[in-house]
Every structure is written in C-alpha cells, then in structure tokens.
Amino acid sequence: MRESDLHGLNRCKEATAEEEEEEEEEQKQETQGTDIKPSPRRRRKATGSRRRRAGDGQLLSEIERRRLPGQREHLEASGSASDTAESSPKRFALQDVVTRAHFLHGPYPATHFGPKACILPNPTSVMHIQDPASQRLTWNKPPANVLVIRKIRDESLVEPFKELCRFLVEEKQMMVYVERRVADDATLSKDEAFGSIRNQLCTFREGFDDISECIDLIICLGGDGTLLYASSLFQGSVPPVMAFHLGSLGFLTPFKFESYKTEVAKVFEGNAAITLRSRLKVKVVKDMLQRTGQQQQEHNGLLPHGHANNEAGKVTLQLQVLNEVVVDRGPSSYLSNVDLYLDGRLITSVQGDGVIVSTPTGSTAYAAAAGASMIHPNVPAIMVTPICPHSLSFRPIVVPAGVELMITLSPDARNTAWVSFDGRKRQEIQHGDCIKITTSCYPVPSICCHDLVYDWFESLAQCLHWNVRKRQERLADVSDSSDTEN
Secondary structure (H helix, E strand, O other): OOOOHHHHHHHHHHHHHHHHHHHHHHHHHHOOOOOOOOHHHHHEEEEEEEHHHOOOHHHHHHHHHOOOHHHHHHHHHOOOOOOOHHHOOOEEEEEOOOOOOOOOOOOOOOOOOOOOOOOOOOOOOOOOOOOOHHHHEEEEEOOOOOEEOOOOOHHHHHHHHHHHHHHHHHHHOEEEEHHHHHHOOOHHHHOOOOHHHHHEEEOOOOOOOOOOOOOEEEEEEEEEEHHHHHHHHHOOOOOOOOEEOOOOOOOOOOOHHHHHHOOOOHHHHEEEEEEOOOEEEEEEOOOOOHHHHHHOOOOOOOOOOOOOOOOOOOOOOOOEEEEEEEEOOOOOOOOOOHHEEEOEEEEEEEEEEEEEEEEOHHHHHHHHHHOOOOOOOOOOEEEEEEEOOOOOOOOEEEEEEEOOEEEEEOOOOOOOEEEEEOOOOEEEEOOOOOOEEEEEEOOOEOOOOOHHHHHHHHHHHHHHHOOOOOOOOOOOOOOOOOOOOO
C-alpha cells in the first residue's frame, strides 16, 4: 500500500473518531432535553459515519478500484495468506510462493538460532529463499494476451512466426502482441494467406508504447539475445517467458519448436517449472562526486569526505539488466582504472581492461569468457569479474545478493571509462560519475522445458560443451593397471 493510501486510511479513521465524539455529544444533548438540532454538516458527517461503519472492507475495495493493476497486486501481497487465488486479480503467480509485484531472490535465514539467539526483525526486507523444486507456475486467471518476440533480420524465422501466430489466434483465441517492425515486414505483407491473421495482431513500438500491464505470457523465437531483449521491455514486473531455440547459441532457450503446440498447451494449463532469473538494478549518476575533493580519502576506506550523500548528482539512466554490466576502457590505449565500492566501502581498484558485474544468468556469458565460475540461476549472488587485470592475484569474486556495488573512476585515472548494459545503451563515464548496482526485486520467470536443474546442465553440455571429452577406454586386464609387465 502506498503512502498516500495510508494517509487516506488514517484520515478516514480520524474522521470516524471525530464523528463518533460528535454523536455522543448529540446524544447527551438529547438526554438533557435540549432542542438544538444537528447542523447540516453534522447530519452529513453522521450519514458518512453510518456508511463507513459497514466495514473497512468496503473502504479497501474502493481504494482497490481506484488503484492501478500493479498497485492492487502489491496491496494483496501485504494481506493475509488466507486469501484465495481465485479472488486475486493477478494473471500468474508461483504456487505457495511470492507475488508478481515484489520479489528479491536472496537468502532468508531462520529467525531463531538455538534457545536464545535471533536476528533483528527487518520490516523492509523482501529477501527469501525457497526450495527450487517448489517453483511451479500457476494461473490465477486464464492467460489472454501473449507477446511474441521474433529475432529480427532472420528470414528463416518467418514461417515459424506465422505458424505460432496462427495457432495462438485461431486455435487458442489469444490476443497476440508483436512489434510494429515485425508486423510491417515485407515478407508478411506479401503473404495474402496470412493477411487475416496479420490484421488481428496488436502492434507496439519500443520506447513509445507501454505494454507492461497487459501481457500475460511472453514467447520468444530466436536465441539468447531475443530473451535479453524481452527482459529489457519490462523494467518492472516481468510475465513468464517461454523461449524456443531458433538462434545460434540457445543457452537460455530450452524449448524446441517442432513440438510448439504441445509445449504451449502445457504452459497454458499451468504447473510448469520456473527458473527465477535475478536481474540487476543499475543507476548511472552524473556528477555525484565533487571533482575538487576526489584526492581526499578517509582512512577507514569509506567514500571520499563529503561524498556520502547518495542523493547528490543526477540519475541519467536506470535499467533492469539480466546478464551483466560491463565497464571497460573503451577506445583508449591506457589501462582502465576504476574504484569498486561495496555498501559504501572501498573494496579495490581495478586496473586492466575493465570489470564485469553479472548475475548468475550472466555467469555463462561474458563472465565465463573472462574466467569466472558458472553459477546456477537460483543461487542468490552478484559476480564481480575483472577483464584482463594487470595483477596475478585478482580473481573473480561472488558477493551476496542485495548489497550495493558502486563503480567510479579513480582520481588518478588517465582516461575515461565506458559502460554497457547487456550489450546495449553504451555510454561514457567521466570523473565524478558513478554506477550503482544492486539486485533487482523483479526477476525474469523463465519457464523450464523439464526442470531447472536438468535444463541448466543440459545447456552447459550442449552449448558450451562443459566437461565433454573422449571417454577413456577400459583396460583389458582389470587385475593389473600398472604400466609394467609382471
């Protein structure tokens, strides 16, 4: 519930208390035999008081009617657990798990430890962890709107795209959303047989039309880049994503298009395995640090003196990133020199080609090429991987999900740095600018083909050829394994 709604409820309660006091005064006056009549204002208040006595449920229902769909979901998230799924307006949820609105896939330890030790309660905490096997998709209402995203500039995907759209529109009676540039493709325009389906498609333009509140399911046709693009379209809550492998790598796309009718029908029925792929919330703040005081450092390793105000500067960009944030030296021939802070404390300076801050999903992308370990998407963590560091002891590290990382140019850096987000929106970072990174509370619910463990290891073996080698043959004489003869 938002702060304005809380104020509204408090005002209603205060008004109700005042009206009850006034009614008590009127009753006292009536018992004393006074002939004073209640004023019109009091009569209106008494009428409103009687209406409010019908219960707080009517007041809450009125607030819910005025609230946006996403706000209604957040209100229900704070309600009692006894509310049934049928009364919820959400399109999808995780069985016995979290709401669509807010979720941070991080650790939630036990409250009590032994007979006397415990953790201080944190009312603002939204972090918890669960059994991965219990992450199952269910629908509170049947899905009606499907977003189909196709890989651009690939003519081989035109026929699968037409088959899928025809299946969703004619057989499943779905409302299909596509990008305008996809619908205006010359190949589709020339196909007269597809014309009736094409006229029923809803189109949108990236950056102009907001479709975040009307999509129930996302279906991707392409490779991993298609799923990354789908994630960028939803900067808040993300609908479930079903990705078909029609691209080059296909690490994040477990489904095969040959059986798309059966697989899509299973997803519509629900009870499918879900992998919650955490994202990074990234802010680019310009002129946050004073250029005149960058040489002054505190002895305890904190931010420079006078620079602890996180509200200083101007936030020029805020994004939800699925794979990684890459800070590199750009076109300069000098080594990049950036400072890395964790929760406001200086951890180290990175001297080399740059640094990668990635999610577990991104650990198999650029971070794996830079020598980092590969982490399962259900592990709540943030990875920090240097790119060609000029140090033999700088190894990749993993920090807990939920901490805030901040990257700035070192005061003695010879050149600027460049930053990109999932390979997009590349821009220059100068002295005084900073990049703030933390775990987002809006993960990407990726639908699994089998389960979240099998799919991940299958992708490692098929796409990256993890631990694939020629098998060693068995010895002919099992009793003697030495190289010498007896």
